[in-house]
Amino acid sequence: METAEIARRFLRFFEERGHTVVPSASLVAEDPTLLLVNAGMVPFKPYFLGQRTPPYPRAASAQKCVRTNDIDEVGKTARHASFLQMLGNFSFGDYFKERAIPLAWELLTTSQDDGGFGIPADRLWATVYLDDDEAADIWRNEVGLPPDRIQRMGVEENYWSMGVPGPCGPCSELYYDRGPAYGADGGPMADENRYIELWNLVFMQYERGAGGTKKDYPILGELPEKNIDTGMGLERLASVLQGVDNIYETDVMDQILTRAARLTGVSYGAAESSDVALRVVADHMRSATMLVADGVRPGNEKRGYVLRRILRRVVRNLRLLSGDDALYLHELTDTTISAMSPMYPELSSGADAIHGVIDVEEKNFAETLRSGTTLFNRAAERTRESGGTQLSGSDAFQLHDTYGFPIDLTLEMAAEQGLSVDEDTFADLMSRQREAAKADAKAKKLGNADLSTYTQFVDTSGATEFLGYTEQEVESRVLGILVDGASVTTAQAGQQVELILDRTPFYAESGGQLADHGTIEAAGRGVVDIADVQQPVPGLSAHRGTVRTGEIVVDDRVRSAIDTQRRASVSRSHSATHLLHSALRNALGPDTGQAGSENQPGRLRFDFTAPRSLDTAALAEVEEEVNSTLASDIEVRDYQTSLDEALAMGALAMFGEKYGDRVRVVEMSDYSRELCGGTHVAATGQLGLVKVLGESSIGSGVRRIEAAVGVDALRRVSAESMLVSQLSEQLKAPRAELPERIESMVTRLRSAEKEIQRLRAQQVLSVAGDLVAGARDRGGTLVVTHQAPEGATADDVRKLVLDVRGRLPSDRPAVVAVATVPEQRPTIVVAVNEAGRSAGLKAGDLVAAAARALGGGGGGKPDIAQGGGTDPEAIPAALRAVEDGVVQ
The missing domain is CATH 1.10.490 (Globin-like)
Structure with a gap:
């Protein structure tokens, strides 16, 4: 039986038994605490936690999942995989153990001709939690499973919780016996290689509290409604039904x-x-x-x-x-x-x-x-030469x-290569790099917020009605006030708040468009300045701002008004983004896809997939096409239609985005047609001007274009024109000749820099003879130390060190150390001749001591090594450290 047929058969079985078949959710989890969907129950998690009311009492799904916790084990075992598909049936307060267990048995053991999977009943075993007599009785008395094929296991194997306060309960797992060739007799407790788990039935019947360990936490009592959550790995079931040893076959x-x-x-x-x-x-x-x-x-x-x-x-x-x-x-x-x-x-x-x-x-x-x-x-070579076994x-x-x-x-x-890695230092460096970005993200987004605070408003009052496509000011009612994530009834002047309204003209940040700003005013009571609007849960707008004067109270009737100039400017940027998207597809081909965008007042950022960069000429053509289309003053229309009809008309959808059955289409004649929920101008002529500011790479295969729109574009063009005029005047050249004149100047400058570099290198190397003549005897070893003049490069110093070492007598141990300070970063190079290495001297050891004095580090081969630091004033001490290392 093919894998696709197994999934179809599973879903059909449960649909015939009153379950709503729910399509697989995207791997991109809606849950802000998860990066990716990693279990079949994740899309249903808000229902189990009581954050949302389930729209159906029973459900079944084949959910795609990605798990990377055990990625290093992938391929090494028969069961580990990073991608898997979970077949599951779910009950939200409808049926419980008495129905879930017989359903699982019926599907697995019913013949394939009758719609089941036809697994022999005598090859199946069940496990239950230690004291779950109810489940054991159902297996024994209702299903008819022999008692010796029902085993009881502990918390780790047969008890489930999300790891946080909320639903929990015992599990019952079904195992398939692959036969004596795969291991010892005795059931799952004896050998989980022979007896492989097929299906886990979770009975959510208790509520757990906070604290405790993974195995031991407080149980607060029974849930008011008991739920069922099951999961059966599609790949593992396929391996059984197809008679192969592992999921890879x-x-x-x-x-x-x-x-x-x-x-x-x-x-x-x-x-x-x-x-x-x-x-x-x-x-x-x-x-x-x-x-x-x-x-x-x-x-x-x-x-x-x-x-x-x-x-x-x-x-x-x-x-x-x-x-x-x-x-x-x-x-x-x-x-x-x-x-x-x-x-x-x-x-x-x-x-x-x-x-x-x-x-x-x-x-x-x-x-x-x-x-x-x-x-x-x-x-790795440096690590081994220094005698180490750990890469830094x-x-x-x-x-x-x-x-x-x-x-x-x-x-x-x-x-x-037989080495380990200093993962602690690596993690510390990564943490420092991310610190600023994390702080910014935390200030703006929700992070790991408890969504139940927001979902209660949706459950009790419904979604926020958005009127902003046609209205700039509306009368609203304050449904809720949040301060520091907690619900309050009133907020005073100076407090940071989130306001939940029944209706709003404010656009919540989404689809790359920044949120509206504006005010929410309760007549005679208080004013709130709104600086951000987010949707913490679908359909609910949270208006974030500061109470400017007075107070705001739950149930207040308020006047909600957006900053119309900001809205108009952002809308121009959003419409310009659509034009730019079409122009890029015309220039690079239809495979060019949008990878992100940001529309802010007077400026846009558009990310797109492309195998190569756009040269200056191609970028100019894209800009010209956008402005030519803009000048045609095309009407911008928006309308609602079905998703299938929109796609049939050629409307572009954001690849990987989730859409409902009804979608909003924004079109500019036949030039641009996209699915979009943002705000736009009435006609393209309202954009005024679009000026591309630059194009760059932001990652593998992803490019970014930034552009100014409207008045901001005009200011940019004016500033560039003034700059060109100033250059023309200073260089005494007409505008048309500026590129040639500047190129000539740059060429002469580079030639001069090369000549200066050559003369500097000559100057550095010219002292080689004097340094050889001044070599000092330190315990039988000739030592030369020197600080090169300011401006000498590390390469200059390296050449000088090798030149001096080559002039010293080869039959005596010799060490040469020269330091310099290029760009305020002190650098030291140490070389040891063959006789010195035979005497036990190593350049890497000597340079390490010198670099410590400079406040840094370094290393290299035994014959030559380089190090550096942060303290230019410590160069004399670094050179002394080399001498001290020679005589020790």
Whole structure:
């Protein structure tokens, strides 16, 4: 039975028994505490926590999940995977154990001809929690499972909670006996390799409190409504029904694995090391393809880092398999889309966009591997030469920060060379780098906020009615006031607040458009200045601001008014973004996709996927096309329609974005048609002018264009025109001749700089003879120390050190140390001749002592080493440290 048929059969079974079939949610979790959906119950979590009212009493789903906690185990075992699909049936206060257990048994044991999975009943075992007599009785008396195939297990195996206060309860798990060839007899308690878990039935019947440990926490009592949450791994069930040993040999995974083996010239089953690599490739290609399809883009933070890490593990394993640096991901992505599309048809329609993201990341990482591997090898060599076994945290951080090496890749490469990595220092450096960004994000977004505070307003009063498309000022009622996340009834002047209104003209930040600003005024009582509007839960607008005067009270009737000038300016930027998107697609092709945007007053930022940068001429053409379309004064229309009809008309959807059945379309004639919830101008002529400010890379395969709009664009053009006039006047050249004149000046300047550098190097090297003549004897070793003149580069110093060392007698130990201060950063180079090395002197040890005196570090080979620091005044002390090291 194919994997897609298994999923269809599962959902059909429960639909026939009164369950609502819920499509898989996006891998991008709505829950702000999660990066990605990692369990089948995640989309239903608000219902189990009581944050939202479920729209149906029973549900069933086949949910796609990504888990990376055990990513290092992927491929090494038969059960670990980073991408998995969870089949589950759920009850929200409807039925409980008495129904959930028989349903599971019926589906698994009913013959395939009658719609079940046809698993022999005598191959199934059940486990229950230690004191869950109710579940044990149902298995024994209602299902008819023999008592000797029902085993009781403890908290770790058969008790579930979310890890936070809320629902919890015992579990009952179904196991399949693979037979004596796979291990010892005796049930799951004896051997979980022979007896593999198929299905976990969670009985949410208690409420747990805060505190305690993972195994021991306070139980507050029974829940008012008991719920069912089940989960059965689709891949694991497929391995049983298809009669294969592990999930990697099932129909979907096998297609990808076989293709990878053929591409790399490796036979699956030939060697354990290559088998593990092939399994990693097969698993990770599914994860990467599904993440990209859900709108995730490679990056160095959060979800983007998960995707980048997975793709780079694929590339590295393919290189280990093939022994070459060929690009294989395009073909493997094709195979993955073909294998997965029977369950996810959207993969086929989005294939071009998926290919674009993955192809670019592979090409960029190929370059990263070349340059980064060189740096890694140098760092590893330095570590071994110094007698160490641990790569420094700063080296690992440089690999990550400069070359985009995920830390796990550095760990793998280090382990291959018998080295470990200073992960504590690496983590500290990463933490410092993120500190500012985290602080900014925390100030703006919700982080790990408890959403129940907001969802109670939706449950009791419904969503906030948005009237801002047509109204700039409305009468509203204050439904709630939040201060520091807590609900209050009143707020006084000076307090930071969040106001929940029944209706609003304020646009909440979304779709790249910044929120409206404005005021909320309770007549005769108080005024609140609004500086931000967010939607902490879908449909609810939280108006954030400061009480300027008086007070604001729950149930107040208020006048809500937006800053109309700001709204108009932001709307111009948003409309300009749509024009720019179309112009870029015309210039680069239809595969060019939006990867993010920000529309603020008078300025826009547009991120897009592209394999290459736009040169100056192409950028100018895009700008000209936008302004030509703008000058045509095209009417901007918006209307509601069905999602299918909008897509059939060619409306562009943000790839990976979630849309409902009804969508809003914004169109500018046939030039631009997009799904969009933002605010726009009435006609393109209202934009005035769009001036592109620049184009740059912000990550692998993702470019960014920034532009000014309207008056801001005019100011930019005026400023540039004035600058050109000033240059023309100062250089005594007409405007048209400025590029040639400036190029000539730059060429002469560079020539002069090279000549200065040559003369400086000559000056530095000219003292070599005097330094040799002044060599001092320190315990039988000739020592030369010198501080080069200001302006000498590290390269100049290195040449001088080698020149002096070469002139000293070769039959006597000799050490040469020269320091300089390029760009306020002191640098010291130490060289030891062959006789000195034979006497036990090492340049790396000497330079390390000198660098400590400078407040830094350094290292290198025994014959020559370099170090540096932060204190230029300590150079004399650093040179003395070298001499002290010689005589010790």
